[in-house]
Amino acid sequence: MRRLRIIQSTRMGKVTEVIAERLKEVYGLDVVIDKETFSITPHSFNALRRQHDAIAIVETLSKTKKEDELLLALIDVDVYAPGLNYCFGIAFKGVAVVSTYRLDPRFYGLPYDESLYSERAIKEACHEVGHLLGLKHCNDPKCVMYFSNWIHDTDVKGYVPCARCINKLR
Numbered sequence: 187m188r189r190l191r192i193i194q195s196t197r198m199g200k201v202t203e204v205i206a207e208r209l210k211e212v213y214g215l216d217v218v219i220d221k222e223t224f225s226i227t228p229h230s231f232n233a234l235r236r237q238h239d240a241i242a243i244v245e246t247l248s249k250t251k252k253e254d255e256l257l258l259a260l261i262d263v264d265v266y267a268p269g270l271n272y273c274f275g276i277a278f279k280g281v282a283v284v285s286t287y288r289l290d291p292r293f294y295g296l297p298y299d300e301s302l303y304s305e306r307a308i309k310e311a312c313h314e315v316g317h318l319l320g321l322k323h324c325n326d327p328k329c330v331m332y333f334s335n336w337i338h339d340t341d342v343k344g345y346v347p348c349a350r351c352i353n354k355l356r
């Protein structure tokens with residue numbers, strides 16, 4: 187069984203526990219949650235964009251990743267990737283990063299809704315970890331591996347891979 191370690195920049199309590207359960211359920215991973223929070227290094231911050239560079243965060247974290255594990259970092263800052271104004275997450279080198287910044291309904295001027303927020307975080311975590319396990323983007327809008335261009339795409343898709351993607355995992 188592959189081991190996945192979850193780290194977080196701020197404590198997300200129950201949301202993190204639910205993410206861990208879903209990742210176990212969907213991918214059969216052995217998931218552990220780090221008790222201590224970690225700090226995002228300031229060098230990934232782009233002052234002009236007022237956002238963090240997601241690639242720089244992954245590069246830094248990949249140095250702390252152990253050989254036999256996959257790493258999922260839940261962060262609360264806004265991130266971007268090449269060619270994108272923002273992104274919900276990124277994954278390479280055995281490290282997945284999920285930003286919760288734009289998953290919170292308050293970001294869109296709506297009242298806080300814990301179940302919606304945690305549902306979105308589960309989907310984005312299952313998407314990025316899917317990449318770590320070798321899955322590519324899928325054109326089924328209900329599949330977790332569908333690329334979310336904006337939050338609506340995340341709300342439409344589910345947290346599980348479609349039958350075709352499941353087959354690719356095997």
Ligand SMILES: [Zn+2]
Pocket residue numbers: 313317323333
């Ligand atoms: Zn993706």
Ligand SMILES: [Zn+2]
Pocket residue numbers: 324325326329330331332347348349350351
């Ligand atoms: Zn799919």
